Amino acid sequence: MSYSSNDQQTRILYANELGKRVTSGERELVILESLALDVDRGESVAIVGSSGAGKSTLLGLLAGLDAPSSGELEMFGQSLSTLDEDGRAALRAGRVGFVFQNFQLLPTLTAIENVMLPLELSPRQDVAGKSRQCLERVGLGARLDHLPKQLSGGEQQRVAVARAFVTEPDLVFADEPTGNLDEATGKRIIDLLFDLNRESGTTLILVTHDMSLARRCDRCLKLEGGALHEVVQRQGVEA
Ligand SMILES: Nc1ncnc2c1ncn2[C@@H]1O[C@H](COP(=O)(O)OP(=O)(O)OP(=O)(O)O)[C@@H](O)[C@H]1O
Numbered sequence: 001m002s003y004s005s006n007d008q009q010t011r012i013l014y015a016n017e018l019g020k021r022v023t024s025g026e027r028e029l030v031i032l033e034s035l036a037l038d039v040d041r042g043e044s045v046a047i048v049g050s051s052g053a054g055k056s057t058l059l060g061l062l063a064g065l066d067a068p069s070s071g072e073l074e075m076f077g078q079s080l081s082t083l084d085e086d087g088r089a090a091l092r093a094g095r096v097g098f099v100f101q102n103f104q105l106l107p108t109l110t111a112i113e114n115v116m117l118p119l120e121l122s123p124r125q126d127v128a129g130k131s132r133q134c135l136e137r138v139g140l141g142a143r144l145d146h147l148p149k150q151l152s153g154g155e156q157q158r159v160a161v162a163r164a165f166v167t168e169p170d171l172v173f174a175d176e177p178t179g180n181l182d183e184a185t186g187k188r189i190i191d192l193l194f195d196l197n198r199e200s201g202t203t204l205i206l207v208t209h210d211m212s213l214a215r216r217c218d219r220c221l222k223l224e225g226g227a228l229h230e231v232v233q234r235q236g237v238e239a
């Protein structure tokens with residue numbers, strides 16, 4: 001990977017003039033418009049905003065899972081528009097973890113097999129042992145061999161979180177990672193994400209409706225009108 005400046009060595013994500021439009025029936029829907037974002041290595045960033053504001057759409061674009069309609073987008077100093085789907089997947093492999101809002105676990109694989117999947121793309125260690133350890137960290141040591149349909153919503157969410165950090169990625173995207181969890185379990189998952197951030201310098205991009213989670217992040221950005229706005233976080237003031 002070639003970096004052209006010091007700036008880009010600390011910069012992990014960059015978006016400029018980013019737009020996403022979709023056609024729905026006869027109409028064109030503008031979801032994101034002229035959006036800008038700059039995230040440095042090791043930062044934790046919360047993205048908040050009302051339902052339908054485009055948060056999940058944005059996360060999919062930033063992770064290179066979906067292509068923008070316009071604008072520039074870079075991850076790890078590499079322009080995503082120059083890469084096809086396979087190229088974007090290769091750039092992400094082992095370095096990016098993603099927790100989807102609807103989890104997207106593979107239904108025919110058990111909990112531990114779902115977590116093993118990203119490691120098997122680059123087998124280099126005790127895949128099963130490492131995956132078991134991650135499931136234990138999210139409190140699912142006793143659910144290794146359950147299929148997703150045999151798990152509660154919150155348990156599926158925790159498998160998705162374990163799958164996202166099993167490769168010890170540089171960058172984790174999580175779409176409402178505590179949306180299905182009770183307060184105590186949610187806190188455990190949040191603590192885990194911030195432990196990764198502190199111990200391994202993992203950059204966190206978290207979509208959340210939970211202001212206590214947003215407040216723990218270095219920055220809080222609100223998605224509104226298709227663009228991101230910095231939220232000044234003060235005690236007792238909500239976005
Ligand atoms: N492929 C698509 N075709 C048409 N409309 C779409 C498409 N994808 C998303 N949308 C619309 O774009 C808007 C943003 O969707 P998105 O899922 O990004 O919102 P969100 O901010 O994540 O909402 P929530 O908080 O409810 O998860 C919604 O109004 C949705 O209906």
Ligand SMILES: [Mg+2]
Nearest residue numbers: 055056101175
């Ligand atoms: Mg969403």
